[in-house]
Amino acid sequence: MFIKVGRKIARMGELLERRRRLFKGAAFSSALFFSGGSEGAGFSYFAGCDVDGACLVLKKGRGELFTHEMNYAEAKEDCPYPVRLFGKNPWKALKKACGGGKVGFSPSSMSAARYLALKKKAKLRLVDAGEKIAKVRGSKSGSEMQKIASSARVAKKILAGLDPWKSRTEAELASRLKMLSLREGCETAFEPIVATGKNSSRPHHKPGRTRLGDFVLVDFGVKKEGYCSDFTRCYLRRKGMEEEKEYEKCRSVYRDLLRALPDCKNGRDVCALSEKLMKKHGLPALIHAIGHGVGMEVHEPPHFGKKSRDSLSGAVLAIEPAAYFKRFGVRYEGMVAHRNGKWKSL
Amino acid sequence: MFIKVGRKIARMGELLERRRRLFKGAAFSSALFFSGGSEGAGFSYFAGCDVDGACLVLKKGRGELFTHEMNYAEAKEDCPYPVRLFGKNPWKALKKACGGGKVGFSPSSMSAARYLALKKKAKLRLVDAGEKIAKVRGSKSGSEMQKIASSARVAKKILAGLDPWKSRTEAELASRLKMLSLREGCETAFEPIVATGKNSSRPHHKPGRTRLGDFVLVDFGVKKEGYCSDFTRCYLRRKGMEEEKEYEKCRSVYRDLLRALPDCKNGRDVCALSEKLMKKHGLPALIHAIGHGVGMEVHEPPHFGKKSRDSLSGAVLAIEPAAYFKRFGVRYEGMVAHRNGKWKSL
Secondary structure, eight states: OOOOOOSSOSOHHHHHHHHHHHHTTOSOSEEEEEOSGGGHHHHHHHHSSOOTTEEEEEESSOEEEEEOHHHHHHHHHHOSSOEEEOOSOHHHHHHHHHOSSEEEEOTTTSBHHHHHHHHHTSOOEEEEOHHHHHHHHHSOOHHHHHHHHHHHHHHHHHHHTOOGGGSSBHHHHHHHHHHHHHHTTOEESSOOEEEEGGGGGSTTOOOOSOBOOSEEEEEEOEEETTEEOOEEEEEESSTTOHHHHHHHHHHHHHHHHHHHGGGOOBHHHHHHHHHHHHHHTTOOOOSSOSEEEOSSSSSBSSOOOTTOOOBOTTOEEEEOOEEEOSSOEEEOBEEEEEETTEEEEO | OOOOOOSSOSOHHHHHHHHHHHHTTOSOSEEEEEOSGGGHHHHHHHHSSOOTTEEEEEESSOEEEEEOHHHHHHHHHHOSSOEEEOOSOHHHHHHHHHOSSEEEEOTTTSBHHHHHHHHHTSOOEEEEOHHHHHHHHHSOOHHHHHHHHHHHHHHHHHHHTOOGGGSSBHHHHHHHHHHHHHHTTOEESSOOEEEEGGGGGSTTOOOOSOBOOSEEEEEEOEEETTEEOOEEEEEESSTTOHHHHHHHHHHHHHHHHHHHGGGOOBHHHHHHHHHHHHHHTTOOOOSSOSEEEOSSSSSBSSOOOTTOOOBOTTOEEEEOOEEEOSSOEEEOBEEEEEETTEEEEO
């Protein structure tokens, strides 16, 4: 096994560019990113490293990383920004680092406990920077594109070589997908969805003890060097099944959508386009979004809601036309990247 | 491979008991638990299932689970509580279900975005129920104890049979631990810590490309049927190393601490006891807590801070005396459970 581990996630030049884009026209003079858990991806993106128990304070002209003594040495080694100790009063330290202005944060990835403490104990003037952060992260750099493409290659290779029926049950196949990912030096990007027969009629079915039948839906991706991939394939053991016909319709929607993507400017354009194409190919209306952005997280901006104005410029997308019936469900999912004004399949 | 998958996590009788304990003397008349991400463990604990995109509303006398159409069928099958659809206005639905009184929630596991939406859109009178929830979850039932014991058995078996030097690097050994867990039908409960030589002087070292030397620290646990385990072992390739002496001191602290545990009532008692024992055995003061509760999450109450009043009654603990020096660090970690007034090693 060869494991590629990149503790240093991005170079300083790229970090400066990310910071520049974050503060361009921003309504805040500083921004906070905490490491770990649901906040971890934003932290890693802007801090260029992955340090436990840390907080990155960004301002237009500079950045500082705060952490506790326990993680100080590791932070010094891994973080391109200057590293400080929280000291006895972390709230005071953060208040001082942020200065008096408005402080941007991402409400969807910060815990309510931390939000309340920052307001009450650090007395920060917090403002919602979620949309701005999403916009910066949504447009990928060249090196990010390369990492996502590499992650996509591994996932596609595993799915292409997969004989589902070498496993007995859904859960066993899900476990095998995890092993195959580890053998490639990766992790699974999310809990694989393996659904056979009637179970496939549920988009988010959790793999269980059901024995694999003639039809198996697999939704799977890996995380490589911090970046995710996300694909769905349906496997049919014999020809002429009803599932095959509907699956082919999904693939047609996918192909048509890719062709028309250059005419889409934002999330709602893609949403409207998908509605049209589902109808054209005789499929029922989707009960979930036609897709989502992919990056350090498997679900990230741009979003494809009916009202989404998320830009597609520089985006990496997973597109997943699907149809769910009483007896079964089908889904086809692939990835595309917008680079230098053109869309490219991954 | 045999995978044991329990989608139904707890029986109704146990759920009613958990709900009863939650509302006993509570300062709130209803409580909210959302599924997924950092909120997932609390949801699963009280809902007895694991449904995507769902919210459990508990009141003293009843409970309801809300979800979207996409997950409705699965929820109906898995959840012992009545299942409702969010409908067009989820905030309104939740407001109605909660009624007019105070609504308990866990600030540390809810996102700030959700907290703000519940306040502004659903106009709920939210109150911090974190401590109450932690207290309920901190005291384990018989069936929880059994699941944790089973999880501990698997982790100990893997660690006991481990020859670290069959792997070349830290990252390769971490990957092997994941494979071994999958072969046992489990997941790793957290990213395994594998640290060799100088790297072991960092408590939270991230496994990298460093080649394994004569001394290897492994901090590892599995998640089985939803419950975690957490152990640390040090592996020494030859006798008479300096590391061995310090490691033995950690084991002595561990043994002494277990013996004195019956005299401890709460978290700060254990903290004070550990300080005394570290000194007695000639070890430097700890730079992290002496341990933590273990359950559906690998770190959960009781906490062992200097001011912690968290009760130890019915608790499952990981105890981890450690010492970090310039050239290396050592740590020994084992698990104990408090059942029927007695402490038992897992």
